[in-house]
Amino acid sequence: MATLLSEKQIAQLKRRVKETPHPREMVLDVLHAIQDANGWVSDEGVELAAIVLGLSSLQVEEIATFYDKIYRRPVGRKVIHVCDSICCWSRGSEAIMLRLQQLLAIAPGETTADGMFTLLPTCCLGACGEAPALRIGRTLYGGVEPEQLEAILDKERAEVES
Numbered sequence: 001m002a003t004l005l006s007e008k009q010i011a012q013l014k015r016r017v018k019e020t021p022h023p024r025e026m027v028l029d030v031l032h033a034i035q036d037a038n039g040w041v042s043d044e045g046v047e048l049a050a051i052v053l054g055l056s057s058l059q060v061e062e063i064a065t066f067y068d069k070i071y072r073r074p075v076g077r078k079v080i081h082v083c084d085s086i087c088c089w090s091r092g093s094e095a096i097m098l099r100l101q102q103l104l105a106i107a108p109g110e111t112t113a114d115g116m117f118t119l120l121p122t123c124c125l126g127a128c129g130e131a132p133a134l135r136i137g138r139t140l141y142g143g144v145e146p147e148q149l150e151a152i153l154d155k156e157r158a159e160v161e162s
Contacts, residue, residue, distance in 0.1 A: 004034055004048050013052050023053045027063045031070050040071040068122055076111040076118040078156050081135045084121045087128040092146075096132050097121065099146040103153060116157060 005013075013033060017026045030052050034045040041049075041064055049064075050057045064070045071079070082088075082097045097108065100119055104112050111118040117136075127133035130142025136156050144152070 004042075004045055005037055009033060009037070010048075010052060017053055023055060024059075024063075026053060027055070027060060028067065028070075031060070031064055035071060039077075040074050068120065074111075076116050077160050078116060078136050079118045079120060081120050081122040081125065082108075083123075083125040083127065083131070083133045083135075085124045085128070085131075088125075088132040091131040093132040093134075095146050096134060096144055096149070099149050100134075103149060116160065117153070 013026070013030055016029070017023050020026050027049065030049045031041055031045070034049060035041050038045065046060050046064055047057050049055075050060045053060065064072060069081070080100060082093055082100065084093050084097070097119075101107060104117055104119060106112055106117075106119055108119050108121050122135075125133045125135050125140060127140055127142050130140075132144055133140060133142045134144055135141070136152070139156075141148075141152060
């Protein structure tokens, strides 16, 4: 389990948990640290988080599976979240999703053959004023038109390859 995070990272997280009145407040921070280091949160990652937090694995799993930005299975190097909330849907997110499926040759929930992109719908990105929106990694794209998607994907690919 220690290979998921360094001993230093584990010690820092444990210190932060100890300083927090309620360990559950730190669950997402710990899960994100594991995900950032490994790309996703395996069962072993849930167990490590439980140890760091002093919670049961089930308590951590309940939270990990609730949030769609915590990945419980391997994903591509870049995860594309297409917002399908009412604001984005009413402004064309379906067309965005369909075009991405064409460009990437995958369905929602799948990863491209080269392991670069995973395509996921998401219920909200908090960008209603910029609908339709999508997020790739930590970058939010608002007011997206299907014609812009090739350039966005090229930019994201170039970031990984450079």
